[in-house]
Amino acid sequence: MRTAAVVGTGLIGTSVALALTARGITVYLHDADSTAVRTAAALGAGLDEAPPAEVDLAVLAVPPGRIAAALKDCQDQGLAHSYTDVGSVKEQPLLDIEALRCDVSRYIGGHPLAGRERSGPFAARADLFDGRPWVLTPSKETDTETLNRALEMVALCRAVPVVMEPRAHDHAVALVSHAPHLVSALMAARFEDAADTATRLAGQGVRDVTRIAGSDPRLWIEILGANATAVADVLAGFADDLNETVTALRELAAEDDAKRRSGEEGIGGILRRGNVGHARIPGKHGAPAARYESVPVVVGDQPGELARLFGDVGIAGVNIEDMSIDHSPGRPAGLVELMVDPAAAEGLVVELRRKGWNVQR
Structure with a gap:
């Protein structure tokens, strides 16, 4: 791969462009927001101009609901030989792409699992994807050349490729990303009307839990809307556990010994399940979690x-x-x-x- 185009110069798009440019790829930038594309170009992410010929790969760094329209527009213009995206939802965009009769053989879905609480080109970093998983979701029609170009892009960004089916991806990210974001937001919302004397006591634990709640609500409404059913399924199970936990805490505060013992068993059970689940989260470099x-x-x-x-x-x-x-x-x-x-x-x-x-x- 020698040339690429990045459509959308926000955090992820500009970070992709910076990473590719740093590896010697000529990158052409496009964004409906002229200020954003000029900023990305000034940061060294690429060229604020149309490519003189078809590029090898175009990266569509737009919200999930706009991927299909962006792909249709770019293919009609003959922008690139192959196309991918960086959307956090994969099944619905593919259905939209098929409905618009795009050339699916030259498209492969993609999702780098990396990001920051900040948005926009100024937050971009060339090393944002180093060592991070980058999911690729080829369809049955995706040709080998398009898959290989996407794999090369992932390697140039120093990420780790993971190939999945679109539906499996969406259920996975509902569990590891989308539902946790809402849980973080719900916890952070407890501080909306909290007394200053309480918020001043906040330490690292609550900062860790609420860190991702500082992200852009407009972007997350689009992400969650595109994966709403899978996220709702995860949160339904979470809500069941939360109701049981509330009941156990009420019992723990009771004067009756039998109720207190029941509460201890209930709270102990959820904490032990948390230990088991936490141990299953991979450690450094994707290896099994180690004890430090x-x-x-x-x-x-x-x-x-x-x-x-x-x-x-x-x-x-x-x-x-x-x-x-x-x-x-x-x-x-x-x-x-x-x-x-x-x-x-x-x-x-x-x-x-x-x-x-x-x-x-």
Whole structure:
């Protein structure tokens, strides 16, 4: 692949363009919003002009409900030999594409599972897809050349290709992305009318749970609308569990011993199921989840403190497998939780304390 076109210069489209341009591909940009396309071009994502000839691959970075119309328009113009998209829903767009009598043989659905809470070209990054799954959903008519070009694009973006059927993809993302987004929004909505004295107590746990609730509602209405049934099925099961949990909590607060025991069993059951489900989420590089040990370190709110901590960990010869930072605005220090190999944890604690760090264990 030597040339590509990106239609839609928001976060994902511009990130694709930046990644391809960085690998030597000539990328042509198009967006109905002239400001967005000029911004993406100024960031080095590609050329704000029409290609002089048919490009190898066009990436349709538009919302799911607009994919079919965009593909029809681009194919009528002869923009590219092959086409893909980055929509988060796959079955309905394919049905729409077939209804518009597009050339399905030169189209393959795609969905990079990467993103940020921010939107627009200024939020784009060339490394956004590094190591992330990128689902491709070929139809029965998709030709081999189109599949190969999509696979090459995924490789150039340094993502990991995953081939699935459109319907299987939609049920999977309902579970791992769409339903969690609504659950995050519902939890964040509890803070809408909360007292300031309560919100000031918020720590890293609630930030983790509500982080994705800051995304653009307009985009998510389109995403959820295109996958509404699958998402509703996931949330129906969630609602059943939530009702049982509420009942168990009421019992846990009862004065009757038998009810309290029933409540303990109910809450214990949901927590244990949560442990099992959490353990099934893949760990680093898609490998099975590994058990790490936490080393919590108090870090002052001064320039260079995090770098100094990481440097001392590196000198100790320990790899940081994962980490989190709990630091609320206004506090003079934060708590950095370093997740490391259990065999290295005790030695790291000793080394960090020797260098003056306040390790909370």
